[in-house]
Structures are given as C-alpha cells and as structure tokens.
Amino acid sequence: MTKHCFLPAFAAFLLFTVSCEESLKFDVDLSKEGAPIQETMYGIFFEDINFAADGGLYAELVKNRSFEFPDDALQGWKAFGKVEVKNDGPFARNPHYVRLSDPMHPHKWTGLDNEGFFGIGVKEGEQYRFSVWARVPSGGSSDLRVEIVNTASMGENHFLCQQDLKVTGKDWTKYQVVLTPDATLEKAVLRIFLTGDRETVDLEHVSLFPVDTWMGHENGMRKDLAQALADLHPGIFRFPGGCIVEGTDLDTRYNWKNSVGPVENRPLNENRWEYTFPYRFYPDYYQSYGLGFYEFFLLSEEIGSEPLPILSCGLACQFQNDNPSAHVPVNELQPYIQDALDLIEFANGPVTSTWGKVRADMGHPEPFNLKYIGIGNEQWDQLYPDHLVPFVDAIRKAYPEIKIVGSSGPDSEGKQFDFLWPEMKKIGADLVDEHFYRPYEWFLSQGARYDNYDREGPKVFAGEYACHAKGKKWNHYYASLLEAAFMTGIERNADVVHMATYAPLFAHVEGWQWRPDLIWYDNLRSFRTVSWHVQQLYGQYRGKNTLTLTMDGKNVTGAEGQQGLFASAVADGDKVYVKVVNTSEEAKSIELSFGGVSVSGVSSVKLSSDKLDEDNTLDVPDNIVPVTESLGGKGTSIKVKVEPLSFRIYIFEK
Numbered sequence: 001m002t003k004h005c006f007l008p009a010f011a012a013f014l015l016f017t018v019s020c021e022e023s024l025k026f027d028v029d030l031s032k033e034g035a036p037i038q039e040t041m042y043g044i045f046f047e048d049i050n051f052a053a054d055g056g057l058y059a060e061l062v063k064n065r066s067f068e069f070p071d072d073a074l075q076g077w078k079a080f081g082k083v084e085v086k087n088d089g090p091f092a093r094n095p096h097y098v099r100l101s102d103p104m105h106p107h108k109w110t111g112l113d114n115e116g117f118f119g120i121g122v123k124e125g126e127q128y129r130f131s132v133w134a135r136v137p138s139g140g141s142s143d144l145r146v147e148i149v150n151t152a153s154m155g156e157n158h159f160l161c162q163q164d165l166k167v168t169g170k171d172w173t174k175y176q177v178v179l180t181p182d183a184t185l186e187k188a189v190l191r192i193f194l195t196g197d198r199e200t201v202d203l204e205h206v207s208l209f210p211v212d213t214w215m216g217h218e219n220g221m222r223k224d225l226a227q228a229l230a231d232l233h234p235g236i237f238r239f240p241g242g243c244i245v246e247g248t249d250l251d252t253r254y255n256w257k258n259s260v261g262p263v264e265n266r267p268l269n270e271n272r273w274e275y276t277f278p279y280r281f282y283p284d285y286y287q288s289y290g291l292g293f294y295e296f297f298l299l300s301e302e303i304g305s306e307p308l309p310i311l312s313c314g315l316a317c318q319f320q321n322d323n324p325s326a327h328v329p330v331n332e333l334q335p336y337i338q339d340a341l342d343l344i345e346f347a348n349g350p351v352t353s354t355w356g357k358v359r360a361d362m363g364h365p366e367p368f369n370l371k372y373i374g375i376g377n378e379q380w381d382q383l384y385p386d387h388l389v390p391f392v393d394a395i396r397k398a399y400p401e402i403k404i405v406g407s408s409g410p411d412s413e414g415k416q417f418d419f420l421w422p423e424m425k426k427i428g429a430d431l432v433d434e435h436f437y438r439p440y441e442w443f444l445s446q447g448a449r450y451d452n453y454d455r456e457g458p459k460v461f462a463g464e465y466a467c468h469a470k471g472k473k474w475n476h477y478y479a480s481l482l483e484a485a486f487m488t489g490i491e492r493n494a495d496v497v498h499m500a501t502y503a504p505l506f507a508h509v510e511g512w513q514w515r516p517d518l519i520w521y522d523n524l525r526s527f528r529t530v531s532w533h534v535q536q537l538y539g540q541y542r543g544k545n546t547l548t549l550t551m552d553g554k555n556v557t558g559a560e561g562q563q564g565l566f567a568s569a570v571a572d573g574d575k576v577y578v579k580v581v582n583t584s585e586e587a588k589s590i591e592l593s594f595g596g597v598s599v600s601g602v603s604s605v606k607l608s609s610d611k612l613d614e615d616n617t618l619d620v621p622d623n624i625v626p627v628t629e630s631l632g633g634k635g636t637s638i639k640v641k642v643e644p645l646s647f648r649i650y651i652f653e654k
C-alpha cells in the first residue's frame with residue numbers, strides 16, 4: 001500500500017512536509033443505511049466494588065450509621081465517655097443503637113466521632129444535612145452538640161462548624177440540622193456529644209449528607225459522580241453487578257428486597273469485595289443498601305438509561321463454591337423466581353399491586369417501564385441452564401414483553417463460552433452477556449469478533465470488558481486506545497451487539513480492589529479516565545444506523561495488512577460519523593471516499609497522546625482528553641491524516 005518514492009537529494013529536507021505515502025482508501029457506502037444502532041448500545045455497569053456505593057456514588061458520609069457492622073457495632077466510630085450499644089431499637093432489621101449517658105464528672109464528655117469513608121470530605125460554605133433518630137428514655141429532654149471537626153487543626157477550634165440539637169420525649173423521632181463548614185477538608189470527622197444537663201439519650205441511624213446532591217434528593221447521590229454518568233449519555237444501566245449479584249454464599253447475594261423501603265430499615269449486607277482479594281483487604285466494607293433498587297431505577301430514569309437489573313439465579317459465586325450444596329436445588333428455586341417476578345412488579349406494577357405500592361410509597365407512583373432483566377452473572381456448567389430455564393418460563397408467562405439476558409460465563413471464549421452460547425440459544429435468551437477483561441493482544445485481534453456471529457440468535461450484551469495489560473493493570477492511554485479500536489467492531493455489528501458496558505465503573509483512590517476503572521475519586525474530587533472519554537465519544541457519536549466502510553473491499557478490523565487500522569461509520573440523519581483508530585506508530589493518510597455522494601467536513605474529534613502509560617489523575621484531570629477541531633473540505637472524497645496511536649471521529653454532513 002505504501003509507495004516508496006525517490007526524492008532528489010536537494011528535496012530531501014521536504015520529507016517532513018511532503019508525504020510520499022499514497023493514501024489508504026476507505027470506502028464509505030452512503031447509498032444504503034444498515035442496521036439500527038440500539039439506543040441501549042453504550043451504557044454503564046455499576047457494581048459496589050472499589051467503594052462504588054457507600055463511600056462513592058451514594059452521598060452518605062457516615063460509615064456504619066446504623067451500628068450494625070457485625071464484627072463491632074462501633075466500627076468506624078470512636079466512643080468517649082459513657083456510650084452503650086443496645087439492640088432493641090425501632091428498626092427491626094437494624095436493631096442496634098447507642099445510648100449516651102452522663103459521664104458523671106462535670107469536666108468529662110460523652111459522645112462519638114465517626115471517621116467516614118477514608119475521612120469525611122466537606123467543602124467550605126456547602127451545606128450538610130445531619131439527621132438522627134433519637135429519644136430520651138426518661139421522657140425529658142437532652143441536649144446534643146453536632147460538629148464537623150478537623151482533629152489535626154492547629155487553630156483554637158477543632159470544629160469547622162457546629163449546631164445544637166435538643167431531643168425531647170420518649171418516642172423515637174427523626175431530628176435534623178444543617179451544618180456549614182468554614183473550611184474545606186478531605187478528612188474531617190463527625191462529632192456528636194452530650195451537653196446541657198447531660199440527660200441520657202438514645203441515637204440511631206446517624207446520617208450526614210451534602211444538601212447539594214444529584215437532583216437534590218435527600219437520600220441522594222454524589223453530584224460530580226452522577227454527573228459523570230449522565231455525561232456518558234448511557235443507553236443502558238446494569239446494576240448491581242457483577243459477582244455481588246451471586247454472593248460468596250447465597251446468604252450474602254444481593255437481595256433486592258432488602259434494598260427498598262425506608263433506608264433506616266434496610267439491613268446491612270456483607271460486601272464480598274471486602275475480602276475477595278486478601279492483598280487488598282478492607283475489613284470495613286459493607287453494603288448499607290442505601291443506594292438500592294429504587295435509587296437505581298430513579299437514577300436510570302434521570303440520566304436517560306434503560307435499567308438492566310441482574311438477579312441471582314440461585315447459584316452462589318461459582319469461583320468460590322465447588323460444592324453443589326452451596327447452590328439452590330432447581331426444585332427449590334421458587335423464592336428466587338418470585339424475587340425476579342416481584343422486581344418486575346416493583347418497577348412496572350400498578351400502585352395497587354403489592355410491590356407497585358412499595359414503589360409508589362417511596363415516591364414514584366408512575367412505573368419505571370423496565371424492559372430488561374438479567375438472570376445470573378458469571379455462571380457456568382450445566383448447572384446454569386438448569387437454573388435459568390424455570391426463570392425464563394415464569395418470566396415469559398407473567399411478563400412476555402420483558403427481554404431476558406442470559407450469561408456466557410466468565411470468559412470471552414473457551415469451554416464454558418462454547419457450551420453456554422448454544423444453551424442460551426436453545427433456551428431463547430434475548431441477549432447473552434459476554435465478559436472480557438483481556439490483554440493488548442486480545443483487543444488487537446478482536447476487531448472482527450462479531451462479523452461472523454449468528455444473525456438469527458440472541459443478541460450480544462458485552463456486559464463487562466476492559467483492556468487489562470499484562471504487568472500494567474492500571475488505567476493508561478494505550479489500553480483505552482485499544483478499547484476504542486475494539487469498539488469499532490461492536491459498532492459495525494450493531495445488528496448483533498445491542499449493549500456494551502465497560503467495567504468496573506467506579507473506584508475510590510483509597511479503597512479499590514480492582515483496576516482499571518472508568519471513574520476515580522477521593523472524598524472531594526473525581527476524574528474521568530481516558531477510557532471514560534472513549535465511552536463518552538461512542539455514546540455521543542452513536543449515530544442511528546450503521547454504514548458499510550471498507551478498505552480494498554474488506555472491513556477495517558486491524559487484520560493483517562491493514563496497518564493497525566480499525567474503522568467504522570454510522571449515519572445520524574444528515575450526519576455521517578467515521579471512527580478511525582490508528583494503533584500503529586506511524587501517521588496514516590486516508591482518503592475517505594463516499595461513493596459519489598458529496599459531503600462536507602464539519603469537525604473532527606481527536607484523542608491522541610504519546611503518554612502511552614499515563615492517564616488522567618485527580619491532580620491533572622485533563623492530562624489526556626479529546627480535542628475538537630474544525631474539518632474543512634467538501635466533495636465525494638476527503639483526505640485526512642490520522643496521527644500515530646490515536647482515535648479520530650470525523651463528522652460530515654451530507
């Protein structure tokens with residue numbers, strides 16, 4: 001393809017400016033639009049891993065707010081003076097609470113500090129809503145002081161703000177005050193202590209939220225993180241995982257019914273990511289379920305995504321359980337099947353139905369219009385189809401309109417994958433979930449992965465994927481570039497691939513178990529990785545229909561002889577988006593030819609960097625970000641130059 005030319009010696013200096021390379025020619029066929037690109041195509045995968053929920057997206061700042069952490073009811077708290085833990089509280093599923101009494105010396109204090117999740121992040125001048133359920137056993141009244149404290153302060157006062165709160169009467173009542181810190185601090189402490197005449201008081205469900213959450217919800221989400229989701233324009237929102245769906249054992253599986261209703265009464269669940277990797281062990285990682293299924297459906301609606309819940313199929317995590325007795329026998333699956341049916345009722349049922357009423361009581365009488373449900377996560381062997389069939393039968397019977405997602409196991413190919421795909425076809429799953437956390441070579445070799453998939457079978461949900469470089473398992477530009485390259489193949493095969501979600505989504509810089517991840521944060525700041533930008537660009541330039549794009553009559557898939565190029569094209573009304581990923585180290589001149597149709601160049605988005613091992617960071621969040629340039633030219637073919645190791649989107653108008 002490259003034409004070598006001989007330059008006279010005197011012209012050699014022109015080498016940098018005069019290209020001797022013949023342009024490669026990409027033919028984009030505008031005469032015929034192909035398959036529609038599903039609105040669900042690019043989406044998000046949420047799992048409570050890496051402190052993604054409590055300590056992350058869920059804006060609650062208090063850890064162990066209900067005093068239910070099983071190893072120590074006061075984990076996350078520092079008690080001083082006379083503090084007792086009691087367990088006959090007002091919320092049946094969270095029975096523990098604390099009793100604060102007079103320390104019996106006028107110069108001593110009784111109270112509690114909460115350390116938050118890696119500290120409590122607060123911003124100067126912002127409002128924080130403190131709330132607590134409380135009562136005074138004697139029936140009298142008791143005075144509390146609530147402070148946000150900088151314990152390392154060199155100033156006269158440790159506190160950044162304080163408020164007094166009077167608790168009155170024997171009945172459990174919810175109290176709240178708003179605190180406004182006078183300084184910004186990443187690692188503050190919440191302090192509550194008895195003042196006044198130190199009358200004994202009982203406290204339960206101690207909570208602190210920023211007032212300014214996403215959409216202002218009281219039980220809300222951290223605004224910058226929810227915004228980072230909304231900005232992806234995600235078409236599909238998978239929740240709550242991941243392995244967390246299955247549980248290390250069935251008792252610790254994600255039980256959606258425990259995640260709805262008043263937050264005070266949602267029972268704590270173990271988080272398997274606390275201990276899954278002993279080399280990154282977090283003994284204080286639990287799920288409060290404060291971000292539960294109602295919040296998931298609401299957030300999906302608010303960011304314009306279709307919700308995709310994944311539920312347990314009665315198999316505990318198969319990585320962690322060889323013993324068949326860890327799983328539910330098929331003939332005892334009914335409660336699990338009922339959970340799935342009830343979830344659909346919770347999302348879509350009328351307010352007069354049992355679960356529709358729970359939804360309505362939580363503030364959303366209108367249905368959430370759920371269309372998809374996944375049963376099982378990374379399951380395998382005959383056990384999985386055996387468990388899936390009764391779910392499919394029951395869901396089809398009760399809700400024939402709901403599309404069901406099955407699984408092809410944990411691998412992108414191999415024994416389980418080859419076994420499960422035909423099984424999913426037999427069972428009639430609407431979509432099949434594929435997972436691939438794979439190295440560079442895999443991503444470079446998979447540009448044509450879906451070109452020969454069965455067009456009649458279930459559709460593909462690429463439900464978890466990310467480029468995991470060997471020996472470099474962290475976010476970096478080159479890995480993201482290969483994800484962009486791979487995604488051209490997803491886009492070209494939009495008739496087969498209906499959904500794709502990068503995974504995992506979130507990670508706290510001090511609390512991660514797994515990387516790379518899409519969005520990182522500490523207690524105050526966050527940043528969007530290069531992979532986030534890749535996802536965002538695909539979401540923004542999704543288009544409506546595929547277009548055929550070829551080089552020498554072949555799809556551009558990074559195949560041998562294609563010089564490390566991957567490409568795809570889509571139509572969006574009068575607009576045409578051509579995506580090109582150059583994974584080679586040389587710039588490429590490409591002539592984009594539109595089959596005799598005249599187009600004009602509008603703009604081009606460039607994602608390019610020579611910092612292959614780097615990504616964005618909390619300190620430099622825009623280290624590597626896309627740049628939009630204007631794109632001139634008009635005609636039936638337009639020449640472009642694609643930089644080495646770069647991702648380009650060219651936008652044309654017909």
Ligand code: AHR
Pocket residue numbers: 047049241242243244377378410435464503504514
């Ligand atoms: O995304 C992290 C984990 O990877 C998921 O929980 C699981 O499904 C996969 O193995």
